[in-house]
Amino acid sequence: MTKTQKTVYILVALVALVMGLTFNKMMSGKSQGDNTSLIDAGIILLPQSRHLPDVKMTNQDGQPVLMNELKDKWSMLFFGYTFCPDIxxxxxxxLRQIKSELPKAVQDKLQIVLVSVDPNRDTPQQLKQYLGYFDPQFVGLTPASIEDLQTLANAVSIPFIPADTSKPNYTVDHSGNLALIGPDGTQRGFIRAPFNTAKMVAQLPGLVERK
Known part of the structure; x- marks a missing residue:
């Protein structure tokens, strides 16, 4: 390759790089603009979806559930526990109120999932009884181990701090944010706490229509 050819090659590569960066910026700006109302409602979509790990949980009915097989509905994962005193x-x-204000067709495409950060106390029976106070259709999941829970929490970027279970009446520090899982079983984003009920009710119908 001659010196002139090298120069031309470098110039072409630079032009392609600049055009690519410009296009990405334009597309990012367009995406950001399209999602302004979602962001205002605290719903943050990821630029690329994330696959969930194949961690096995047990639901409130004692049935096994693989986290990477949460499909067909939009799922809002809340990492909490039944002995939690406040949040x-x-x-x-x-979430019960938000769900109740959505059209029935939207409710059918959405599920609320409590992922327990306290498997030491949150048995399937405990989860079922607790969730029944809010909405019997809420799903409760408890992991086989803290390690499995940490794997899932790390994958969806929802932090928690494992508790010292040797202490009486211990509490577990955890995030109030929700992980948003699409009907294809991948994480699509987050919903930030605290929630704005009216804005979420306004934006969720359009969100669940996405594939």
């Missing part, structure tokens, strides 16, 4: 009952009550 969990408040969050679940608000």
């Amino acid at each position: 969990c009952p408040t969050t679940l009550a608000q």
